[in-house]
Amino acid sequence: MNEKFKKVGVLGRKVGIPKHPNKDILEVFPKPKNINVITFETNEFTSLCPVTGQPDFATVTVIYKPNFKCVESKSLKLYLQSFRNEGGFIEDLSSRICCDLQVILNPKGIIVMITSMPRGGLSLKAESALGDI
Secondary structure (H helix, E strand, O other): OOHHHOOOOOOOOOOOOOOOOOHHHOOEEEOOOOOOOEEEEEEEEEEEOOOOOOEEEEEEEEEEEOOOEEEOHHHHHHHHHHHHHOEOOHHHHHHHHHHHHHHHHOOOEEEEEEEEOOEOOEOOEEEEEEEOO
16 A cells, blocks of 8 residues: 555545544545645435424535645545534534634635525525635
């Protein structure tokens, strides 16, 4: 195994979805040369309304300018899936995910956008940003 990927532990093996979000789930690897911007997007994000406990469905987009590290995609998927039993307003969740990725990656800049599926004809988009993007 390549030494620089030694700490990537979830890739290539079966891993259950964590019960609660924790930034320690996120794994990283060294940024390759000439990579300037990385974008992830999933329309499979779910969380719980903190008031009613009903499920909220949303699209999450993460855009970041890596500094020295990149997030491993399977670990990010597991991290995002771990919110499915977590109560929180979309605005709070966007901020939390952005801050967790900031701590793990220390990117030059990052944006996390969460767009909720419409309820009663109204959709919500919350965007959190740190650094220069």
